[in-house]
Amino acid sequence: MFGRRLLVTALTAVIVGGLGGCSGGRGDDSAPDRPSASVGGAPAPAPAPETVTGLRDETRHLAERTTRATRPRTVRRCTTGTRRVRHTSRSGSGIHRTTRTWYTTEHERDCRRVRSGTETYTEVLRPERWCVRLDDVDGDREKDDVWYRVTRADYDTALAADDHARLEFVPQGRQDAGC
Template sequence: MLSKQRLIRAGVTVFLVAGLGACGTGGQGGSGGHGTVGSHSAEESAGDARPQQDGVSGLRADVRHVQKKTVKAERPHMVKKCDSATERVKHTKRSGRGKKKTWYTTERYQDCRKVRQGTESYRRVVRHERWCVQLDDVNGRAGKDHVWYGVTPATYHTALGKDEHAHLRFTPIRTGC
């Protein structure tokens, strides 16, 4: 009886998950033009703020490449330190007639841990590298000017090769620069 109830619960769970999954697609595979459901880039999954629309269009106003910035920093230098140790282990064996034989052995092992030993220098990243494009007349709205979008390096180089006020259409990684 218990396994029959488990099967019923599993069946209901499958139908609920399938139903909620169908509701959760939100028309991404429909008239959006991409045809893929749930496709995300590595930048999107890293927690960047993504604009509401899939793509933007407008007139190229400016492009900007922000270099990565690092500073010299120090952190503790950790080394692995191991000590030899022993442990007393109890062994028990039962014979066929109900008798029990017990004996002890001493086994050796390495007790290892990380300990601080001085400091080490490294380069800490304080600003990541970014590629940005500024648009005017975003999505055909004449009043929406000077809007920065973070883009991929390929989109940046495409925009860099275009003349100022050339029409651009791309999918930004994030809004702002």
């Protein structure tokens, strides 16, 4: 009975796997054709990051915001001790069986982390951010004043560029992401 159940389960898994491989991974017909997993045995290439183009409007640098905080300090504390261990050895058989017993002292060490006061550390409330605001985002004149988080290098490029100069970069965060 168990063998038959295992056989049915394995057969079901093979059928579901085969149907899943044939589906191509698309749920609707309106999506463009893309390779589903691999081409010629090689893994599918990662999608290229989406670049954003627009006219430079404004730049903003948000400095890192930190505060001093305290937390419990833990230290490793070890205790040593000894314990007496009983050993036995048996030999012979029947009425000639003898048991020899002896004791040894074994040393043991027990280490634990325990609280010992507090320590202060620097807690980051807001990480450092570089932001650029664009007009005419991706050529759409209706999309103005959209903020993007960018890398430091892209920020420096935008800072050095003239007002309303065309910029192209890969945003680090979604638009209007905390800028």
